[in-house]
Amino acid sequence: MRTYLQFLIRCFRLSFVGDYRYYAWMFLLTVFVLLGINAYCKQLVYGLATTGMTDQVSWGFYIANFTFLVGMAAAAVMLVIPVYIYRNRELHDLVIFGELFAVAAIIMAMLFVTVDLGRPERFHHLLLRFNFPISMLTWDVLVLNGYLLLNLHICGYLVYCAYRRRQPSKLFYIPFVFVAIVWAISIHTVTAFLYSGLGGRPFWNSAVVAPRFLASAFAAGPAFLILSLSVLARFTTYQVPPKAFMTLRNTVAIALSISMFLLGSEMFTEFYTDSAHGASAKYLFFGLHGRHALVPWIWSAIVLNLVAMLLLYLPISRRLPVLQAACVMLIVGIWIEKGMGMIVPAFIPTPLGEIVEYLPTLNETLVTLGIWAGGLLIYTILVRVTVPVLTGRLTYDQEFSVATDMRSPNVAAAPEAHS
Amino acid sequence: MADPPHITIDGVPQNCNGCHQIFHSNSPAGATLNYHQEIRLQHGLNNRCVNCHDSQNRERLTLRDGATVSFAETPQLCAQCHGTVFRDWERGTHGKTLGSWITNSDAQRRLSCTECHNPHAPRYEPYKLLSGPNTLRMGEQVASPTGGVRDEQSPLQRWLRGIDPKQRDHPITNGARP
Amino acid sequence: MKDIRIWDGPSKPASGGEPELTRRSFLRTGAAAVGGMAALAAALSPLRELASDDIPNFDQFLQKHYKEMTAAEMEQALERIRKKVEDRYAVRPHLRDVKPMEGVEFVYALNLSRCIGCRKCVHACVAENNQSRSPEIQYIRVIEMPRGTLDVEKGNHHYDRPTVPDADHFYMPVQCHQCANPPCVKVCPVEATWQEPDGITVIDYDWCIGCRYCEAACPYWARRFNFAKPNLPKDQLNPNMSYLSNRPREKGVMEKCHFCLHRTREGRMPACVEICPTGARKFGNVLDPKSEVSEILKTKRVFVLKEEVGTLPRFFYYFDERYPNTLDPEALAIADRLRAEEGDAYGCLPGASGPRKDFVAASTPEWWNGARA
Secondary structure, eight states: OHHHHHHHHHHHHHTTOOOHHHHHHHHHHHHHHHHHHHHHHHHHHHOGGGSSOOSSSOOOHHHHHHHHHHHHHHTTHHHHHHHHTTOOSTTGGGHHHHHHHHHHHHHHHHHHHHHHOSOGGGTTHHHHSOOTTTOHHHHHHHHHHHHHHHHHHHHHHHHHHHHTTOOOOHHHHHHHHHHHHHHHHHHHHHHHHHHHTOTTOTTTOOTTHHHHHHHHHHHHHHHHHHHHHHHHHHHBSOOOOHHHHHHHHHHHHHHHHHHHHHHHHHHHHHHHHOOGGGHHHHHHHHOBTTBOTTHHHHHHHHHHHHHHHHHHHSGGGGSHHHHHHHHHHHHHHHHIIIIIHHHGGGGSSOTTSOOOOOOOOHHHHHHHHHHHHHHHHHHHHHHHHHHHHHTTSSBTTBOOOGGGTBOOSSSOOOOOOOO | OOSSOEEEETTEEEEHHHHHTTSOOSOSSOOSOSSOTTOOOOOTTOOOGGGTBOSSOTTSEEOTTSOEEOGGGHHHHHHTTOHHHHHHHHHTSSSOEESOSOTTOTTOEEOOHHHHSBTTBOSOOOBOOOOOOOOSSTTOOOOOTTOOOOOSOOHHHHHHHHHOGGGGGOOOOOOOOO | OOOOOOSOOSSOOOTTOSOOOOHHHHHHHHHHHHHHHHHHHHHHGGGGGSOGGGSOOHHHHHOOOGGGOOHHHHHHHHHHHHHHHHHHHSOOOEEEOOOOOTTOOEEEEEETTTOOOOOHHHHHHHHHHTOOTTTTOOSOEEEEEETTOOOGGGOBSSOOOSSBOOTTEEEEEEOOOOOSSOHHHHHOTTOOEEEOTTSOEEEOTTTOOOOOHHHHHOTTOOEEEOOSOOOOOGGGOOOEEETTTTSOOOTTOEEEOOTTHHHHTTTOOOHHHHHOTTOOEEEEETTSTTSHHHHHHHHSOEEOTTGGGOOOOSEEEEOOOSSOOTTOHHHHHHHHHHHHHHSSOSSOOTTOSSOOHHHHHHTOOTTOOTTTO
């Protein structure tokens, strides 16, 4: 126990240690977190009128980001499946970064739901009268918390074993890994059911929402991991096998193709049928009654996704900068498509045919940025602590020094310190 | 409606027969009225006073078979032509009920024909409408087509003016068709 | 970059030796910590503007769900609310918890042939139910619809005319339909909204967490959210109120039409029925076969909005027959007599099988696209 506490304390202190780039990055994130807290305090005082939401468009930026981040969290499974089911070697050591990101993404998703509440101080009502299993939101609460705990356990256990220089006992984590695979799919399915179960919103009331969510998540999640592993390879001494990038690239390409196919299927059904139920899709893609705030967004998303897909299938994306560019494009594209492009149009027109458009306000945007910055802060700290442990430079009997950890332009890579 | 109707002339309450038993109407056709000039008879085919008013006793109404009813029993008179409406009124599917929704309650009162309709011009007058919704931007009260009020006192407004000028140009629609 | 030791290792010391806890690093750490705390305090500073009556007190925080409260606890909660209303509006409210009546299921019927779109119901409802005046919250939306369609997307919510009705339009008011299969109740994660035995879907304003899932689920756009603190002038407060209906609401909770349950559960009519100048609105107990709504369901052609979503509304729309009901011998006799007396009484030539051609041309609505028909 004492060793474990010491481990936590060492991790905590380690998170304050780094070179100037680390400090600059953390300082930037902290500034955004504080701006977000400030904006949220204003929202607490004046109510959700500080957002762009109205009775007509009653969910907006917060829920859009929530949806996107649940997908990002679920995407860790795209590393777990190859490793634990197909025995992929290159990805084996990288799984933990996917799981760490899942932890950060779930925390962000939960924060987005919390800031969307009108009465956050009544959160405990969930514990007192939990409308399970009737309300899909209660399912979401359960699966998100469960997924957070699963990932915390798996990551925490593996990292702590490395810290103690012990071989992890399979009994303590392999069953959880397999539960987490199913669980990851369930969190995004439940989130999709949150929307697709509403008969009053024809835009959401489609069976293809859940598969679409999963496909787009399995593209955006590994794409984000490609980016974060690139950062890891660039700034730390951690060795990322180049083949791992190629495996992830294949995953992203296939998931993105499926996602685009499902989007196409949805568009065909809406536009070929051309019924009154297609009004929201018309608004999204072409505008309705002269209102078209989302049209440029959704088309940029589609163009970004198509270009990214093309790049990923061409051999040119074997080069890391091209691969990174494609990943950025598809993350932005999917963020627009399943965030604002999925949540907002369902409210336009309203069930009574009124057209009120939605744009996030500055305050709402600051809260959103704050949560993103907070999530990245958590992820950075987790990775910051994990890398030295996994590479054996931070163990219960081993001291740690920065010079051996950060790959700095000022200092030549120091030889490994431990014996 | 009181039965029979009263009017007050020089502070003295008068019944219909107070005049009509002294001055007899000269023309049954009644194309021009010398008195009761405020009455605008717009009742379609029914354009004779004595179709409804008893020519002998102006405090009674006349039915087609020659029987008379009091002013309190107007629905029986109207029912002679407006059969379907009368049927609906009796069932409660036409007209207005006040007081209570409980069918056997003493408080329940169903308005009779002439309490809503002017018997001489039963068609409803065009009605002045009240202001429309102004709920589009919560807290930000943009003048609506029906003249909503801009609320300068709202704390949100004060705050938004200080913090976020973009807010005021929020591209809301007023719902009007282009 | 120099080595930074972050703890005194238990075992072998590494190259550096001494931990660098110098005065300089101590000052630097201290300055960073102070700066961080100051920035956090600055970030939290807007909270100072939080109104004191906006923060729930201990009793409110611990208040139980409506269905779990004992009579004594309910009385305690009512007293707390009375006091709060008195503090805020300087009026002692007549607040109570009205229970549903036995053997009653409320149903609403609205005669589209009679509604003239005057919006009196909208404003009567606001006055009765203590809705926020700014931001504006209204439970009833009257839609001006072009003749020839029931597609609400073709309607206008913001019509303004010197007088109503307009000859080319009909008017369709929409409010909570008090569905027998309410999607809003299904989705609520904390059971803050539920259906009462008399069919009214109510909200416990002290239990709602403000997630707005019900607002997304409602196919009739009947629910409203308090995006800001409700603003209701003191002299406009209706002191006759009940726990589940028109007591003043807080910021951040949902509200909606509740068929004026503080009136209707005491036998009175809802405010919108009472105010309606044309008698287009009908309200009553559908379990009573003699009630007006039962008669309407039996004898009129009724329809519900969006029947396909399966919500089973308790709010019915109906029309008056424009032509006499040909199945009713009494009506048929009257029609025959009128036709004999007046000839072309209804825009139909005697013996003709359909409407006149010029009538069709004149009554075709403007938006109708003949090419697509």
